[in-house]
Amino acid sequence: MKWGVLVFPGSNDDQDALWALSSVHRQEAIPLWHKDPDLRGVDAVVVPGGFSYGDYLRCGAMARFSPVMQSVRAFAAAGGIVLGMCNGFQILCEAGLLPGALVRNRSLTFVCKRVWLRVENDRTALTRCCREGERLQIPIKHGEGCYFADESTLRDLEARGQVLFRYVDAAGEATPEANPNGALRSIAGVMNASGNVFGMMPHPEHAVEAIVGGEDGRKLFQSLIEELEERAARGGGSRRRTTGRAT
């Protein structure tokens, strides 16, 4: 399948995402520069981590005005798969494509470490290769990763299965100690109501090879690949090539 990885000034995990998709998962993966609205017929879009536009004003606040994001908005509205990781998650929230916001870590410090995530819903395009309750070890590295949404939004997210991952300890419990940033209800990742836009603070693209500390992140990319292949086998669906040209 063909993947597009957005590149903003200040993105710094775009190459890791391209590597994970192309070298590890053998996918066609191309960078998409933020000034070009052409999505080049990709089947899925990755919004990578980093510090787009220097995190000016708020993390992710400026990136949503990029030409490429207008195309991503249309792509997502048509059902296209979009995955935002770290700054990508922040951008998708700021763009209104995902509910909630990411605020300063409760500790006020930048946190960089491997954490345990518990899969909260395995009936999604991002988690279909996982089991509900399964633990994944994935790194985080952020200063503003504390998930916030108002009470009624949180209730809706949980009732509709839109919470994808929670931070847990090694035993799989969502304790306050296992919560690295103060995220409400220990939420590490969510999806939109339609189930095609995903955001998570942890970095699965940094967990695809044992030599760099683990490969639990592969299951998430593998899930999306299977989803895309299934969609293609069904005849493409409505989301394909809604923007840009097929090449």
Add this chain to the structure above:
Amino acid sequence: MLAKIYVTPKRGVLDPQGKAVAQALHALGFAEVGDVRIGKYIEVRLEGAAGEEAAGRVREMCEKLLANQVIEDFRFETVDDGGKRS
């Protein structure tokens, strides 16, 4: 016209920065300090706009970009600065 815009974290949104500053003020002996909330102050100079129209435009700027209403509240005032350019 100068718009003075104040963006503050919404009630209920954790403000660890404010909390840390409150603790520091307590440590300095300012026992009367209660809650501290830290936000942003933004100045926007408006060319050729005035009155209600200018206020409406500033409100729109806040809603669309300057504040994220999921986590922040905003308020602003517009003052006539005699068209002075900085």
